[in-house]
Amino acid sequence: MNVGKGLNVLLTALFITLFFAFLFGPLVIMVITAFNSSVFPRISPWDCFTTDWFRTLAGDRMLLSGLLNTMIIGAGVIIVAVPVGLAGALALAEASDRLRSILYTVMIVPILLPGVVIGISTIIFWNWLSYRLGDLEFLTDGIFLSILGQVTFIAAYSMLVFTSRLQRYDFGLTEAALDLGATPGQAFRKVLLPFLRPAIASAAVLAFLSSAENYNTTAFTIGAQSTFTTVLASKVRYGINPSISAVAVIIIAITLVAAIINEVHGRRRHALLSGGRARARIMGNPILCIAGHPAFVALILLVAIAAAVVAGGRYDSSVCTARILEEKRALQEKLMQQMTPAAPASETTPAPPPPPTSPPSTGGGLNPYSGVFGGGSLPGPANPAPPATPPSPSATSSPSAAGQPTNPYANVFSPGNLPGAAAPSSPPAPPSTSSPPP
Amino acid sequence: MTKTVNLDHVTIRFGSYTAVDNVDLSIAGGEFFSFLGPSGCGKTTLLRCISGFVEPTAGRVLIGGKDMRGIGPNKRPTALIFQNLALFPLMSVADNIAFPLEVRGVSKRDRRRRADQLLELIALAGQGDKKVQELSGGQRQRVAIARALAVEPDILLLDEPLSALDLKLRQHMRTELRAIQKQVGLTFIYITHDQGEALIMSDRVAVMSAGVIEQIDVPAAIYDRPRTSFVASFVGETNALHGKVGAQEDDVVALDLPSGRRVFGLAGGNRRYRPGDACTIFIRPEQLKLATAESFNRLPASVIDIEFEGSTRHIRLEAEEAQLRLTLMNEGTPASLAPGDRLELSFDPEIASVLPSGPMAKA
Numbered sequence: 001m002n003v004g005k006g007l008n009v010l011l012t013a014l015f016i017t018l019f020f021a022f023l024f025g026p027l028v029i030m031v032i033t034a035f036n037s038s039v040f041p042r043i044s045p046w047d048c049f050t051t052d053w054f055r056t057l058a059g060d061r062m063l064l065s066g067l068l069n070t071m072i073i074g075a076g077v078i079i080v081a082v083p084v085g086l087a088g089a090l091a092l093a094e095a096s097d098r099l100r101s102i103l104y105t106v107m108i109v110p111i112l113l114p115g116v117v118i119g120i121s122t123i124i125f126w127n128w129l130s131y132r133l134g135d136l137e138f139l140t141d142g143i144f145l146s147i148l149g150q151v152t153f154i155a156a157y158s159m160l161v162f163t164s165r166l167q168r169y170d171f172g173l174t175e176a177a178l179d180l181g182a183t184p185g186q187a188f189r190k191v192l193l194p195f196l197r198p199a200i201a202s203a204a205v206l207a208f209l210s211s212a213e214n215y216n217t218t219a220f221t222i223g224a225q226s227t228f229t230t231v232l233a234s235k236v237r238y239g240i241n242p243s244i245s246a247v248a249v250i251i252i253a254i255t256l257v258a259a260i261i262n263e264v265h266g267r268r269r270h271a272l273l274s275g276g277r278a279r280a281r282i283m284g285n286p287i288l289c290i291a292g293h294p295a296f297v298a299l300i301l302l303v304a305i306a307a308a309v310v311a312g313g314r315y316d317s318s319v320c321t322a323r324i325l326e327e328k329r330a331l332q333e334k335l336m337q338q339m340t341p342a343a344p345a346s347e348t349t350p351a352p353p354p355p356p357t358s359p360p361s362t363g364g365g366l367n368p369y370s371g372v373f374g375g376g377s378l379p380g381p382a383n384p385a386p387p388a389t390p391p392s393p394s395a396t397s398s399p400s401a402a403g404q405p406t407n408p409y410a411n412v413f414s415p416g417n418l419p420g421a422a423a424p425s426s427p428p429a430p431p432s433t434s435s436p437p438p
Numbered sequence: 439m440t441k442t443v444n445l446d447h448v449t450i451r452f453g454s455y456t457a458v459d460n461v462d463l464s465i466a467g468g469e470f471f472s473f474l475g476p477s478g479c480g481k482t483t484l485l486r487c488i489s490g491f492v493e494p495t496a497g498r499v500l501i502g503g504k505d506m507r508g509i510g511p512n513k514r515p516t517a518l519i520f521q522n523l524a525l526f527p528l529m530s531v532a533d534n535i536a537f538p539l540e541v542r543g544v545s546k547r548d549r550r551r552r553a554d555q556l557l558e559l560i561a562l563a564g565q566g567d568k569k570v571q572e573l574s575g576g577q578r579q580r581v582a583i584a585r586a587l588a589v590e591p592d593i594l595l596l597d598e599p600l601s602a603l604d605l606k607l608r609q610h611m612r613t614e615l616r617a618i619q620k621q622v623g624l625t626f627i628y629i630t631h632d633q634g635e636a637l638i639m640s641d642r643v644a645v646m647s648a649g650v651i652e653q654i655d656v657p658a659a660i661y662d663r664p665r666t667s668f669v670a671s672f673v674g675e676t677n678a679l680h681g682k683v684g685a686q687e688d689d690v691v692a693l694d695l696p697s698g699r700r701v702f703g704l705a706g707g708n709r710r711y712r713p714g715d716a717c718t719i720f721i722r723p724e725q726l727k728l729a730t731a732e733s734f735n736r737l738p739a740s741v742i743d744i745e746f747e748g749s750t751r752h753i754r755l756e757a758e759e760a761q762l763r764l765t766l767m768n769e770g771t772p773a774s775l776a777p778g779d780r781l782e783l784s785f786d787p788e789i790a791s792v793l794p795s796g797p798m799a800k801a
């Protein structure tokens with residue numbers, strides 16, 4: 001019996017561990033990679049602790065302008081989707097039973113539709129309308145279209161949030177307000193709206209998050225512009241570096257801070273509302289009263305973050321990165337000597353030694369590993385391979401092709417070097433058309 | 439100011455369902471008027487019609503002589519106290535009471551002053567800053583009344599306002615409500631399914647059944663002179679004996695019971711019966727007596743059981759015609775009755791009502 005019980009506990013513990021590892025493992029790994037100086041996001045081999053990826057991020061024009069667009073679109077979506085969702089929920093609440101189920105289905109359809117369909121139909125419709133109205137520019141603007149496209153389904157999310165809140169609303173309260181002399185507008189503003197305030201906040205947050213993370217619809221509606229997600233997506237396509245992990249760290253930090261403040265706020269509110277001893281304890285003790293206040297907690301968290309930012313800004317990893325770079329170059333030379341005993345090309349074009357103090361750049365052109373997973377060296381005709389080097393089956397005998405003379409690994413995965421891989425017969429495709437620079 | 443309320447042949451239908459059927463009555467200014475009826479008989483619907491949430495399907499509602507058709511609830515001189523009170527949970531007590539003033543644009547200072555006055559009226563002075571949830575049931579009740587009074591309505595409509603309270607509080611609030619009504623002198627229209635409330639507080643009572651007004655009268659008349667079988671069986675306890683009319687002279691009716699016995703009572707509602715009409719005679723348990731030598735209207739019966747309730751004894755008896763209930767005052771003499779005893783009951787014809795047999799209230 002005891003053995004069985006012990007086994008049970010063990011299995012449960014194992015399951016829980018695995019479950020959390022599954023949930024949070026990727027996040028933890030990603031956070032760690034943001035501080036590794038390696039150009040590709042990874043945790044081993046560990047190169048150097050660095051905060052440079054945040055600097056890289058801060059200097060990334062594309063990403064920042066995408067972020068700005070995301071903010072604008074998010075704000076627009078909140079402004080439109082929340083009232084529309086509220087109106088829908090109110091209509092549902094007041095409709096008769098038969099009408100309600102029809103109305104509900106109609107309003108829920110945009111959630112069920114693939115985002116791509118919404119995206120395409122939005123462009124087509126508004127382009128047509130714009131054309132019909134005599135080429136109204138703003139009707140085909142990427143931000144305008146993205147807001148509208150996203151609102152079609154995010155308004156339905158808002159509606160669901162409001163519907164669940166309204167289920168607990170006693171419409172007798174609105175009647176009471178009317179009976180007491182309020183106009184319908186006053187009854188709405190003074191009675192229903194305060195009741196819905198938590199739902200409005202939830203709906204706004206949900207709307208913003210759904211808008212910010214949306215890709216399917218936005219990829220179509222944004223047109224020549226870009227948002228945070230479309231920039232990220234194109235980055236992944238062109239080869240990522242840990243500045244993406246740095247983005248993740250920032251997002252996770254913001255989420256955590258918001259969650260902590262929300263939790264503190266909720267607990268305090270609960271304690272105060274429940275009255276009795278919990279409340280007396282908070283009100284009676286000035287330290288508890290201040291320490292438990294959400295604003296105070298927010299202040300502490302902000303100070304901690306500011307400290308982390310300042311400390312990170314001071315930290316200089318250049319010495320370490322220079323050393324690592326040197327080691328790699330040595331290794332590389334050794335490999336080159338081993339692999340190409342008679343390759344005149346490598347002799348004639350030696351690698352230009354990178355300046356040891358330069359921070360890693362986004363392009364990573366100077367880094368020995370930059371090409372490994374860079375789009376240019378991934379197999380497949382869709383990837384933008386360097387146009388100048390159509391790989392030939394005979395490349396195996398001369399690994400340092402003319403295109404990337406400095407990097408011994410550059411061609412390891414290139415199509416021509418893969419044993420058995422068919423050489424792409426098509427010419428190298430141009431970069432994907434959906435993500436042009438802004 | 440007080441205003442009269444006239445319901446002019448008001449009918450309210452929901453689809454094919456008739457919730458209120460041809461109600462025609464008028465309520466005087468300053469009157470405490472109650473609608474009494476079982477749950478689902480259309481009382482709330484009628485009240486919502488007076489306050490403007492429901493338009494009558496047919497007929498008119500007049501307040502102070504003015505037709506109210508098309509006038510919304512917020513424009514009528516009525517204030518409704520909802521069955522569940524409908525206090526605003528997110529506002530303080532004072533804000534609840536001052537709400538009608540707020541929406542009328544009264545300044546904050548005046549609002550506060552008026553709220554304080556009303557809090558005093560309902561004996562909750564100094565508790566204006568509390569949350570509604572922090573009050574007891576009876577206090578919330580009074581807040582709802584104060585909030586309605588803040589409207590300065592001509593007519594106060596109350597929808598079973600005491601039904602959520604426990605018995606003690608309910609009895610206390612009855613007197614309190616009546617006192618408030620006397621003090622402010624408004625027309626009160628009160629809805630209840632509790633006959634005790636209706637009889638104690640009201641100037642007049644309308645008994646309703648299935649959307650129809652059965653009788654409108656002062657409380658004593660409702661109890662002593664019911665006009666229909668429904669009223670007789672719904673208001674108070676009663677014994678019902680079915681039979682056929684033998685003869686009628688003036689308003690005294692001779693009713694032949696199935697057992698062959700003939701009893702006498704008064705024709706309810708000044709009706710004229712013909713011999714052979716199916717009728718029911720109603721006798722209150724406290725108006726049944728133990729028969730003496732000279733009594734007539736005799737009913738032999740045997741005791742089933744006895745409930746002792748301090749001031750009274752409730753005795754269940756089996757008569758040939760029906761089961762009977764008898765209430766005897768405790769007059770200090772030791773109880774000489776025991777289950778199984780046979781005895782003879784009698785009643786005064788003056789207090790027994792003979793009414794056409796019809797639908798009766800469920801016990």
Ligand SMILES: Nc1ncnc2c1ncn2[C@@H]1O[C@H](COP(=O)(O)OP(=O)(O)O)[C@@H](O)[C@H]1O
Pocket residue numbers: 452457475476477478479480481482483484
């Ligand atoms: N809005 C409505 N739609 C349909 N039927 C209703 C509506 N309001 C009330 N009723 C019906 O009218 C009848 C009377 O209801 P109500 O006036 O609330 O009764 P009471 O207050 O006497 O208990 C009930 O059968 C109820 O189902």
Ligand SMILES: [Mg+2]
Pocket residue numbers: 478481482483521597598
């Ligand atoms: Mg009711």
